Amino acid sequence: MNQALDGVRVLDFTQLLQGPFATQMLGDLGADVIKIEKAGSGDLFRSMTFFNEWIGGSESPCFLPWNRNKRSLAINLKDPEAWEVLLKLAAKADMVVENFRPGVMDKLGLGYEDLSAVNPGLIYCSATGWGPDGPYVTRPGQDLLVQGVSGAAMASGKASDGPIAIGTALSDQLGAMHIVYAVLAALYHREKSGEGQQIQVNLLQSVLAFEQQDFFTVQNMGRSFDRPESGIAHPGNGAPFGIYPTQDGYVSIAMSPWSKIVEAVGDPELSRYDDLQLLYDRRDEVYEVLAEYTRGKTTEAWLDIMLALDIWCAPVLEQREVAEDPQVKHLQAFTEIEHPRAGTVKVTNIPFRMSKTPGAIRRPAPLIGQHGEEILREAGLAEDAIEDLVARGSVTIESV
Numbered sequence: 001m002n003q004a005l006d007g008v009r010v011l012d013f014t015q016l017l018q019g020p021f022a023t024q025m026l027g028d029l030g031a032d033v034i035k036i037e038k039a040g041s042g043d044l045f046r047s048m049t050f051f052n053e054w055i056g057g058s059e060s061p062c063f064l065p066w067n068r069n070k071r072s073l074a075i076n077l078k079d080p081e082a083w084e085v086l087l088k089l090a091a092k093a094d095m096v097v098e099n100f101r102p103g104v105m106d107k108l109g110l111g112y113e114d115l116s117a118v119n120p121g122l123i124y125c126s127a128t129g130w131g132p133d134g135p136y137v138t139r140p141g142q143d144l145l146v147q148g149v150s151g152a153a154m155a156s157g158k159a160s161d162g163p164i165a166i167g168t169a170l171s172d173q174l175g176a177m178h179i180v181y182a183v184l185a186a187l188y189h190r191e192k193s194g195e196g197q198q199i200q201v202n203l204l205q206s207v208l209a210f211e212q213q214d215f216f217t218v219q220n221m222g223r224s225f226d227r228p229e230s231g232i233a234h235p236g237n238g239a240p241f242g243i244y245p246t247q248d249g250y251v252s253i254a255m256s257p258w259s260k261i262v263e264a265v266g267d268p269e270l271s272r273y274d275d276l277q278l279l280y281d282r283r284d285e286v287y288e289v290l291a292e293y294t295r296g297k298t299t300e301a302w303l304d305i306m307l308a309l310d311i312w313c314a315p316v317l318e319q320r321e322v323a324e325d326p327q328v329k330h331l332q333a334f335t336e337i338e339h340p341r342a343g344t345v346k347v348t349n350i351p352f353r354m355s356k357t358p359g360a361i362r363r364p365a366p367l368i369g370q371h372g373e374e375i376l377r378e379a380g381l382a383e384d385a386i387e388d389l390v391a392r393g394s395v396t397i398e399s400v
Contacts, residue, residue, distance in 0.1 A: 019127050129142060
């Protein structure tokens with residue numbers, strides 16, 4: 001079947017997480033994503049790992065998840081002949097996505113003005129940490145730093161914990177989503193008008209948009225959220241909203257009438273808390289009272305009881321358990337692909353379904369410059385010119 005972005009070519013000048021995740025999503029939908037990497041070393045994520053261990057002995061668990069469905073061209077951006085190659089590629093591209101610090105691409109002669117001069121229909125997206133200008137423009141922009149400035153870290157955890165960083169790269173991944181919906185909107189606009197355009201996405205505003213319900217409340221009601229000392233899951237909510245210990249793990253309970261909680265527990269005395277204001281004002285106390293009951297049964301037992309009463313609840317899983325969850329398995333949320341060096345690797349699947357133009361995992365994350373020869377030929381370079389670039393170290397080509 002055709003894919004939604006068949007025929008769309010993306011020049012991907014991104015590294016680390018935010019940009020690569022965005023361009024991978026475009027690749028999943030059928031776009032031809034050409035990953036432009038630094039000759040020799042490639043994307044910085046190739047050299048980073050977890051636990052000081054490598055997949056298949058050499059491949060990074062930081063790089064592989066964000067770079068499937070791409071072809072790699074590893075090239076020296078400062079080489080004048082390489083720069084000419086990139087201009088040729090840009091002339092035939094639909095999109096450019098880059099996440100260098102502001103001004104770097106302009107200094108390289110690869111900024112929006114440079115590339116739109118050879119391709120007026122080009123959609124050019126720059127992704128930064130703090131935005132393209134302003135008092136933070138020279139600062140490094142990174143996920144954890146943005147979690148702090150955006151207020152997200154200070155809204156998480158218990159009051160006595162201090163700020164808590166969310167246990168995943170929230171800022172980067174939200175930034176990636178904003179890149180994708182912005183460039184797809186620009187692509188639709190170009191289909192109607194023929195016009196390309198420049199897009200600026202930043203991590204800070206991506207996270208602020210994610211928190212808009214909270215900021216709307218704070219700014220319009222003139223009141224801050226106070227974090228509880230218990231496990232209530234949002235500082236604006238009362239009990240029972242939170243995660244509770246069980247005999248063998250944890251169960252999460254979302255917005256549910258307190259009367260149903262009383263029925264589930266089987267203790268009419270708990271009806272004394274059945275008042276919305278009281279459930280907020282005394283939420284720490286209520287949490288501890290309810291936790292004493294939840295500790296008395298297994299997670300599965302509580303799920304059976306609560307789901308029968310239509311209480312909103314779910315198990316709380318460790319990451320190693322998630323793949324075995326029956327709903328996760330039903331959705332085929334994880335799959336396997338073959339990598340030339342890492343071997344068979346398990347990956348997160350495309351997270352949505354399309355009846356006419358489904359996404360597909362067509363290729364694993366590339367080796368450094370793995371597709372350099374074919375990309376350079378497509379740009380019109382002769383064999384001797386390609387050999388010269390490789391011999392000078394301006395292009396790196398790794399074969400499978």
